[in-house]
Amino acid sequence: MNKSWVQSLLRLLVAFAIGLIISSLFILAVGENPIVAYKALLEGAFANKLGVFTTLRWTVPYIIVGVAATVSFKAGLFNMGMEGCIYAGALAAGLLGTIPGLPPIIHVPLCIMGATLVGMIWMIVPAFLKAKYGTNEVIITWMQSYAMTLLCSFLVTEYFQRPEDITSAAQQVRTPFIEPSAALNPIIDPYKLNTSLYIAIALIVILYVFSKYTIMGYEHRMMGTSYDFSIYGGVKTRKMQFWALLISGGIAAIAGAAETLGVNGQYIHGFSTSMGPNGIMVALMGRLNPLGLAISSLFMGAIQSGARAMVRATEVSVYTMNIMISIIVICITADGLYEMLHIKKRQREGD
């Protein structure tokens, strides 16, 4: 147990080092000093109150999407459609949030439940096809994700556009503001970190308890580890696959709802900075472990918040950070690298 922790930590360090080195090249290429840039990044993420709150504010959606990705990964499924679910959830929450005259105790859960439901419904087709015919869920969810993103944009432009925006010069696709009763309020006032933090924490705890202490969680995990074994053991794998995809979509939609209700106060098209794919990265970086998930989300949140500070302090583009994140994820998931470095035992030895 102890060794696997050391392994994970070393993996992270090596990946981080390589990521830093390669993105240094890009920073040097624009004529900036990488050390100054990284210092700005680190300070921006942690050194002041705003930085810390922005980091945490970004950690929240990453945790939620990360949990969604973990649910599908543990069942051996790739849910590439989370971006679509995030947008669907955000739009659903944004529209339900405009209903006037509800007390917050009903309104907030209503919006979140509505978003979850929409996310789950959107996953029914790929989940059904997967469970019934064994169709590849990667392609379908992925394509559906594009469809949903564009559908949300279309629906808002055609039917739900905020009336005031029609008269403005640079148009944004966005709905009217939600009622105050639907808002997830900030934890400390001028900052955007809001009560959706508790939702994220609750989801992590639920994930932990579910996979550790329930029979269904065990079956769910087993199915991902060894599909044939789980059939042999009597797991209703098809039903399990169906629900795993549905729940993954539902949770991803909560991330969208949290962004709408907590941060933006309205549905704005393009609010998700590829949170879906990033959620997959977070889940992989966290190695599908609830605690690892929280840590990797915090890391991604820090990068988001720090990268912006870096942009303010230097001439480096935000995209440099995307390069760094991708390299880090590639390194973390590349087993061969660690075999080479003798951090991980050769898998072939067992053959």
Next chain:
Amino acid sequence: MKKIIGVLMSILVVLSLIAGCAAPAEDPVVEAPAVEEPVAETKEPAEELPKVALMSMREMTQPADASTLEGVERLKNEMGLDVKIVVCLEVSEYYDQMQALCEEGYDVIYFVYDNFLEAAKELCVLYPETTFIGLWINLNGEEVAPNLKPVHFRSEQGSFMCGVVAALMSESKQVGFIGGGNNAGIKTMLAGYEAGIKYVDNGTELVVAWANTFDDPLKGQELASSMYERGVDVIYQAANQTGLGVFQAAQDAGKYAIGVDVDQSDLAPENIICSSLLDHGYATYDSIAAFINGNYNNSQVFYGVQEGMPVIAINEALVSADVIAEVEAVQELVAAGQIEIPTTTDTE
């Protein structure tokens, strides 16, 4: 035991890699103080100068942005003011970055386009010390806060003048308009253009087409070509990148076109007869300079002829002196407020 050694070795490898990363970076480190020193020098006389940040929603590469940068350059040359440019490519960055700039003690946050307006409206209440100036903002008289200044263009004026030129220059008595998207900003330009054509009143007809995209030159070229084939001989484009295709079509057909935002006549010197100007640089310079000179107030400003901003750039190689004289006469009437130019139209 072997494994532990292996682990230690790999840590060493990682550390040496990090060290290796630090080494090439040393050169800039040595240079860094040299770069900082002039900054420190300008800071001393600049102590009364405010900290100014400019927020843009895209990389500063469009013609309008180039004009904005000219304004920034002018501020630097004439007042010694360094404007920090912050590019926010993602929607989620708008609020974050603006709030961070407030917290970092910027005195003026100048933002271009109303994508930033919601964030500014929220933050100007939370950070009363910071002054927000927004270009392309028309609050329609709504009073938000004393530290939020809306700045807009009289974009109908330049278009009006272009309409006059187009109607006078057209031989077939058919002129065209190609808009990038059917929104209020472009509508205003169409309204001005239409009014200009009507003002000349020589029986010129207006043909309108919408590209519904601001960054597809091919689409612009197709639309323009078909218009030229129908007998239109002057096309006014308000379609950003899409409009570049209009110029291409004008060159192919040997007909006239009208540019937008900046003087675009160098793109097709034989074909572009004039350009309506939305001088971002002038607005940027003027509004920030007004703040520095202590002439700040939060009332709505529209930049146009009356404010001394040039609204039209005529290509004198193509336009006859008579027409120029006519346009100048019209401009004086506009400046004197004797011509009412509509800002919206029902023409689609």
